[in-house]
Amino acid sequence: MSAHGHAAAAESHEVGSTKLFTWVWIWLLLLTGVEIFLGYEQIEVHLMITMLVGLSLIKSALIMSYFMHLRFERLGLFLLLVPAMVFCICMMLIMFFPDSIRLMHMRPH
Amino acid sequence: MSETELEGIVESPWSGGASPFAVNSKKLGMWLFIVSDSLTFSALLISYAYVRLSTPDWPREFEFYPAIVKSSFMTLILLSSSLTMVFAVNAAQEGKVSKAVKYLLATMAFGLAFVLIHATEWYTLIVEEHVTPWSNPWGVPLFGGTFFGLTGLHMLHVTIGVAYLGVIAAGFGKGKWNSDHVEVSGLYWHFVDLVWMFIFPMVYLLSIKPR
Numbered sequence: 001m002s003a004h005g006h007a008a009a010a011e012s013h014e015v016g017s018t019k020l021f022t023w024v025w026i027w028l029l030l031l032t033g034v035e036i037f038l039g040y041e042q043i044e045v046h047l048m049i050t051m052l053v054g055l056s057l058i059k060s061a062l063i064m065s066y067f068m069h070l071r072f073e074r075l076g077l078f079l080l081l082v083p084a085m086v087f088c089i090c091m092m093l094i095m096f097f098p099d100s101i102r103l104m105h106m107r108p109h
Numbered sequence: 110m111s112e113t114e115l116e117g118i119v120e121s122p123w124s125g126g127a128s129p130f131a132v133n134s135k136k137l138g139m140w141l142f143i144v145s146d147s148l149t150f151s152a153l154l155i156s157y158a159y160v161r162l163s164t165p166d167w168p169r170e171f172e173f174y175p176a177i178v179k180s181s182f183m184t185l186i187l188l189s190s191s192l193t194m195v196f197a198v199n200a201a202q203e204g205k206v207s208k209a210v211k212y213l214l215a216t217m218a219f220g221l222a223f224v225l226i227h228a229t230e231w232y233t234l235i236v237e238e239h240v241t242p243w244s245n246p247w248g249v250p251l252f253g254g255t256f257f258g259l260t261g262l263h264m265l266h267v268t269i270g271v272a273y274l275g276v277i278a279a280g281f282g283k284g285k286w287n288s289d290h291v292e293v294s295g296l297y298w299h300f301v302d303l304v305w306m307f308i309f310p311m312v313y314l315l316s317i318k319p320r
Contacts (some may be wrong), residue, residue, distance in 0.1 A: 021195045053307070073131070077131075096159045099163075
């Protein structure tokens with residue numbers, strides 16, 4: 001995220017080079033490869049879902065920062081959009097997950 | 110009013126000027142739509158993760174071929190379509206109209222390929238494996254409900270995206286619209302790609318058939 005004021009405004013049109021975007025694409029493919037590899041490992045399901053969602057969050061951060069140019073926009077736009085969205089998603093997680101983990105522990109072994 | 114003119118008005122992001130975010134209203138509108146749409150998908154994905162984690166006998170029936178190979182290839186297609194979309198936006202901003210239109214058409218071709226491959230996969234599941242949103246031979250009806258719900262809504266987004274890009278490519282090619290329109294359509298397209306980055310591991314990779 002770039003700095004405030006005119007410096008950021010001057011940067012707002014520098015939207016990255018072909019090389020930069022190709023590198024981001026390669027990283028996204030590599031992270032996808034890691035996810036597929038993990039899919040074939042015998043890992044407990046809630047550890048697996050945590051790792052897969054973690055990797056997906058890294059991928060979505062790359063897409064939003066570079067492909068969607070959020071890194072080249074003003075800090076204000078990022079602050080308008082992302083914290084509120086993350087807060088709402090966390091609220092949904094707080095509602096759901098304690099109960100799903102409780103159900104998982106209740107099942108007969 | 111152009112962005113350079115707006116810069117003259119706005120001294121700092123917090124000074125209450127005409128455009129504190131230094132983006133045009135189309136772009137801000139698309140971003141706000143993306144935030145609301147991401148919450149829709151989050152709710153669906155979180156509900157899915159809830160039933161997935163709390164159902165001990167969740168069907169794990171996705172074979173390496175066709176399901177995992179096809180869905181991995183579809184991921185490659187969508188990521189590549191995002192790259193061509195980025196190139197389309199860059200070309201549009203540099204004023205290279207025909208180059209931008211070509212990249213937009215390439216993005217649409219990737220999108221269309223995604224939908225077609227997805228359709229063959231749905232066909233296999235529905236016709237050969239007898240999986241519907243209400244029932245399946247593996248005993249957990251929610252498998253079909255969540256699978257078709259999530260992938261169906263995503264596929265609808267891709268289909269709308271292909272049509273949207275078609276309209277933008279035609280309008281930009283004729284000089285009816287400017288590069289801002291291309292950039293805003295790009296935001297939508299990357300968002301569709303971003304959502305798949307969650308659907309692919311959660312829906313497909315968590316239901317791989319154990320070896």
